[in-house]
Amino acid sequence: MHRITALAAATITLAFGLGTGAATATATATDDAARVAPAAFSCSPGNFCMYSDWNGGGTRCQWPDERKANTADNCSFIQRGENVRSVWNATGHRVQYYTGTNYNSRVGSTPSGQGGNLQGSYQIRSFKPQ
Template identity: 50%
Template sequence: MRKMGKALLAAGMVVAFSSLAVPNASAYERCSTGRYCIYSGFNGSGSICQVIPEHHDVTAQCLWTGTNNAKSVKNMTTSQVYFYGGTNFTQFRGSTASGGQGNLQGSYKIRSVGL
C-alpha cells in the first residue's frame, strides 16, 4: 500500500508539473476573424467586445465599453482600424494595423471604430 501511495504521488507530481509547462492559449485568440476586438483588461484579458469596423456606437453593442476603459485591442480584419473615444468617429485615439494587437494606455474608452 505504501509503494502504491508513493507511485500515485509521483504520478500526480508529473501531471502537475507537465500541466504547468503547457502554456495557456493567448487571451487575444478569443478574437474572431474579421472582427476588431476591445478588451477591458491588459493583454487581451477581461471582457471582450467584438465589432465589425465602421461601427459608429460600440456601446450599443457592448454596454461595458460605456463605463470601462479599454485596456487592449486586437485587429483580426484585413485593414488598418482607427478607434475613437466618441461615438460617430469623434475624438480620435489611435489605430491598429491589420493583425495587430497590444495594450493601450487604459485611460480612455473606445466608443467607435472605423476603417
C-alpha cells in the same frame, strides 16, 4: 557526410525555432490579414476586438462590422463606463478608433493582424477603417 550535416542543420534550426516561440509567433502574426490572435487575445478572424483588461483579458467585445458609430450599443463593459485596456485587429485593414461616438476625437489605430495594450485611460466609442 553531407546528409548528416544537412540533418544536423535542420535539427538546429528546428530547436532554435522552438526555443524562440515568442519571436516565431510575432513573425507569423504578420504574414496575412486573416491572422489568428495570440491565445491571450481571443478574437475571431474578421473581427475588431476590445478588452476591459490588459493583454486581451477581462470582458471582450468584438465586431465583424467594418465600422461602428457607437460601441456602447452592444458592449457591456463600455456601457458600464469601463475603459478599454487592450485591442486586437483581426480584420483585413487598419482600424482607427475614437474616444467620441460618430468618429470624433481620434485616439489611435492598429494595423491588421496586430494588437496589444493601450494606455487604458479612455473608452473607444467608435471605430472605422483607415
